[in-house]
Amino acid sequence: RDSARIADVSSMLNDMPPADVAHLIESSTPKLRHILWQLVDTEIEGEVIGELSEELQSLFLAEMDAAEVAVMTEGMADDDIADILQQLPGAVTQEVLASMDQQDRARIERVLTYSEDTAGGLMTTDAITIRARVTMDVVLRYLRRHSEIPSMTDSLIVVNSQDQYIGLLPLRTLLVSDPSASVREMMITDIDPIPANMPDTEVARLFERNDWVSAPVVDENRKLLGRITIDDVVDVIREDADHSFMSMAGLDEEQDTFAPILRTTPRRALWLGINLLTAFVAASVINLFQETIEKVVALAVLMPIVASMGGIAGTQTLTVLVRGIAVGQISRSNQGWLINRELAVGMINGFLWAAVVGVAASLWFNDWTLSLVIAIALIINLITAALTGATLPLFLNRIGIDPALAGGVILTTVTDVVGFLSFLGLATLFYAR
Amino acid sequence: RDSARIADVSSMLNDMPPADVAHLIESSTPKLRHILWQLVDTEIEGEVIGELSEELQSLFLAEMDAAEVAVMTEGMADDDIADILQQLPGAVTQEVLASMDQQDRARIERVLTYSEDTAGGLMTTDAITIRARVTMDVVLRYLRRHSEIPSMTDSLIVVNSQDQYIGLLPLRTLLVSDPSASVREMMITDIDPIPANMPDTEVARLFERNDWVSAPVVDENRKLLGRITIDDVVDVIREDADHSFMSMAGLDEEQDTFAPILRTTPRRALWLGINLLTAFVAASVINLFQETIEKVVALAVLMPIVASMGGIAGTQTLTVLVRGIAVGQISRSNQGWLINRELAVGMINGFLWAAVVGVAASLWFNDWTLSLVIAIALIINLITAALTGATLPLFLNRIGIDPALAGGVILTTVTDVVGFLSFLGLATLFYAR
The missing domain is CATH 1.25.60.10 (MgtE N-terminal domain-like)
Known part of the structure; x- marks a missing residue:
């Protein structure tokens, strides 16, 4: 059965x-x-x-x-x-x-x-090559001698006697051309072949921008090595996107949704361990202000608000930057503008939410000092968040560290520390009077 | 000049x-x-x-x-x-x-x-259609009468006299076939045409899995409407991935990296506002325990650790689930296993880090009660995080809410509330003795 x-x-x-x-x-x-x-x-x-x-x-x-x-x-x-x-x-x-x-x-x-x-x-080395001097008719007869044309063949690759890349003859062109026309007359020569050592992410960008189905790959002497096809490029695009998405949660190694417990646990544990260290850093900042908190317990109630708002705002800026870097939109010429924009947005939102939180705090605890302290701390932390969220990924990217993976941990450490430090520090100053 | x-x-x-x-x-x-x-x-x-x-x-x-x-x-x-x-x-x-x-x-x-x-x-309506009864030779002559074949044409679409889809004749087949063979003999009929009302994400999955360059689109009567080409599918894949990535930071509307301040600020403000509400919920939980904190200020120092570890662990689980849902890997038959795996991982990591944090807390504050309280609270919160991170996206997805957008806010609210509640609640019990 x-x-x-x-x-x-x-x-x-x-x-x-x-x-x-x-x-x-x-x-x-x-x-x-x-x-x-x-x-x-x-x-x-x-x-x-x-x-x-x-x-x-x-x-x-x-x-x-x-x-x-x-x-x-x-x-x-x-x-x-x-x-x-x-x-x-x-x-x-x-x-x-x-x-x-x-x-x-x-x-x-x-x-x-x-x-x-x-x-x-x-690349695959499976490609049909032809010579420039032959006619369309010869090409058609040559193709007919094949039992099969490799999948994703949208163009035949034109090479010289040294096997060097010269141009492409799209099947679309072949099929509508005069049979007596030569390959040389009809081929496209304005598409640059892909150097074999180009990173796959850059290859994917070229395919996306030029709407290619396949493209020739050459060595440093323009000798044809093979071709890349869109199906493999789609996999690269998918994997890159996946990688960025998972990295933001420290899951850069986790491609397998159904990995067994024993494989999942150590990776997750490592990430939790790193974050625990940063949490202890934040805690040690709070520890500096035990006396102040003892005097005004409301500080303990409100302090997570300052830290978490900074984390949220900073993560937004970080995400915009990480994506901008990933799609190749950010360069030295425009990064200054972007940092300024984020600073401006951070400031406006800082003042806006500082006002709201300030009023809410005074209504809740009936304490205008508390209200003032949290408002100023919130402004400081949202500006810090914008500045860190905008500059950190640029810096990490320049020194070769994946900003999607490392950015979040560092950012929230900064916003936690600055959040607690500014809020409790200001409180210590203000309540000492 | x-x-x-x-x-x-x-x-x-x-x-x-x-x-x-x-x-x-x-x-x-x-x-x-x-x-x-x-x-x-x-x-x-x-x-x-x-x-x-x-x-x-x-x-x-x-x-x-x-x-x-x-x-x-x-x-x-x-x-x-x-x-x-x-x-x-x-x-x-x-x-x-x-x-x-x-x-x-x-x-x-x-x-x-x-x-x-x-x-x-x-879809584009720009497609070349042929009849099944004609021969390859006729097709070749018919094509030659075109001045141009639409880009991304890898197959000709075979239709009947009612314009209904019958099959595909790949150019690859056309070019290697005997000129006297009929389209009917050589065409592929095992590819199902795409119904016009299929969601684009599903279309993208079909293209990815079958390595298509183009595919025919039909109405409910199998009448040919047009065809979809891989370049547009790549855009869908990219946009979907982008959308998930940005949504996790509440940036689902932010496609433009260089949007001016006035367009960026309101969107960011809205997201900060939503998160502020949840931060106040967490704060009001802390507020319940003012007396306990006054007695043991170290609680204020350590409480962010419990909340943040829960948030980090829960976000990892959430991210795995959101991605699994997005790529169509999760169904009723395997979601139970996944929830159990996440619970097990959460428990193991809960006990592991509870031990570490417990020891660290006792060394820091020389207080075994505190050490015990934070250890238990951490275990409770990591298990809660796993359970919420695993079930919430499934639930949100079922009721038609984007889990990438709403999941994070709800999750961290839960882990903050449970983190503060369990830690401060247990402390109140233990120190009351």
């Missing part, structure tokens, strides 16, 4: 598009995903694993030996194979490469020489 | 690809972007505005009259025209439509009937 049902599930699974199988596995709990993976047919294993996140790829790869990996990678695109090989121990990678034929091995090794997050690591 | 320099800038600007001009305008301060927009040639205005964010589109459109809009939209893709018309006042839209020829107007009106965030609003 049970084995019949498993056979049902298995045949259902193997009738689904590989990307859907991958999505199902990613949406499954740890136990279930291992069962599902066992049920995937060997023929589509490669396609399925190519669609999984890196975290899950390495999970399943850890259970396979070199022979199994070699069988699985047969027929996979070379960029996907390279992605997989990069996650295996060096010895296993060598074994898998050794089992391939000469030509495939050379292609894969070419992709493997480039880091995963560059154009070279993103 | 100045006018010569402006002419230089102008010619430089109009030699750039329209998407780069748009990026330059989006990266410019308010004054400069108006000057740049003035310098853009009328011929490329349409293409440039099509690449701008909605916020900037409406900014520039507000300064144009119907005649100018009509001139600008000439030669633009119909989905881009529809996007622009949707931002104009109704009367202006009618005027622009009236100035178009019959056929164009009908096409645009068809797109306009669908909401912007559906497949219908995303």
Whole structure:
């Protein structure tokens, strides 16, 4: 009975598009995903694993030996194979490469020489090249001799006898051109090929801005190495966006929603530990003012308001800056304007909410000194928040630290410390009179 | 002198690809972007505005009259025209439509009937259709009669005499097939067309999973309406990701990094106001325990630690859930597992950090009661944070509220209230003895 049902599930699974199988596995709990993976047919294993996140790829790869990996990678695109090989121990990678034929091995090794997050690591070597001197008619006949044209081929790549990139012949052009016209007459030459060492994020920006479906990749001598296709670029865009989103909560390593407890806990613990340290810093600021608080307990009631408003305002500024940096909108020429704008917004909101909180505090505690102290502290903290939120990500970015990950922790430490210090410090001054 | 320099800038600007001009305008301060927009040639205005964010589109459109809009939209893709018309006042839209020829107007009106965030609003009507009975040779000759094939055409769409969708003939197939083969033999029929009312986020998921370059859109009778292309899908993916990222900081309306002070301030003020209300709720909890704090001032020093650790842990859980919901990984069948995992992680981290904080507190204040109280409160708050962070986004999503926007505010209110309540409440009990 049970084995019949498993056979049902298995045949259902193997009738689904590989990307859907991958999505199902990613949406499954740890136990279930291992069962599902066992049920995937060997023929589509490669396609399925190519669609999984890196975290899950390495999970399943850890259970396979070199022979199994070699069988699985047969027929996979070379960029996907390279992605997989990069996650295996060096010895296993060598074994898998050794089992391939000469030509495939050379292609894969070419992709493997480039880091995963560059154009070279993103490219496939699977491209149709033509010469400039031939006619459209010759090209059409040449294509017809292929049993298949690589997927996402929107252009043929024109190269010279040294295999150097010259231009592109879009299929759209080929199909409407006079058969006797030459490639040289019809090709596009105003698209710059992508250098193999360009970071993948920059590649994604080029694709987005120019609405490309595929683009050629060249080495430093303009020799054609391969091409990048939009499907892989979409993955880069998705991963980058994901990474920024998760990093803001310190979850930069957490791609797998259904990671088991033992894998999730240490990462979360680390982040909590870092934040605990900053919380103790804030607490030690409060500690300086024990006497004042003893005298005016209302200070303890109101002090979280000053700190939290600073944190909220600063996080808004930080978020705008982090996104601006990520989409490449911020440069030296406009960052000054942006810092000034944030300062102005912080000041206006500081005065606005200082008035509101001041009035509320005086109504609540019937104490105009308290009211004045919290109003001034709030203005100081919102201006500090704007200044920190605007300059910190620019600084972190310049020294090569991810502002999405580190920015929030540092920012809230600053707004907590300045919030408590200004509020309790001013109170100590004012109530001493 | 100045006018010569402006002419230089102008010619430089109009030699750039329209998407780069748009990026330059989006990266410019308010004054400069108006000057740049003035310098853009009328011929490329349409293409440039099509690449701008909605916020900037409406900014520039507000300064144009119907005649100018009509001139600008000439030669633009119909989905881009529809996007622009949707931002104009109704009367202006009618005027622009009236100035178009019959056929164009009908096409645009068809797109306009669908909401912007559906497949219908995303599609272009610009598609090449063929019949199933013809041969490859006929198709090739038919294509050659076109002066141009629409961009992002990777497949021709096969329809019947009622204009209903039957299948797709990829150009890749056309180019390698026997010229005498019929379209019926060679076409793909296993790709379901996209219904016009499908939400754009779902369209994006289909494109991502199936690696499509373009896909046909049909009405409820399978009648072909148009097609969606990957460049517009990439925009949807980018906008969705952007929206989630910005929403977590309450910036869901802030697409424009360089918005002027007067536009930025009110939005930020609103968010600060909402958070101020929740801060007052937390403060009123502290207010209940004035007497206890007066007795043991160290409570005031340590209480932000309990609240902030809860906020940090809860935000992590919330972020994982919000992302899981956004990528469609979470369903009724696995959400129970996820809630349990988060609870377990929360508990383990609760006990771990309770021990650390407990020891630290006793060393600092030499008070074992305080140490015990903060440890228990921390455990309670981290478990509360896990439970709230996991269930709240599921609940908000079910009742149609964006969990990325509302989740954080509600969550931190809960963790603040529970943090202060458990810590100060327990302290009141323990120190009363």
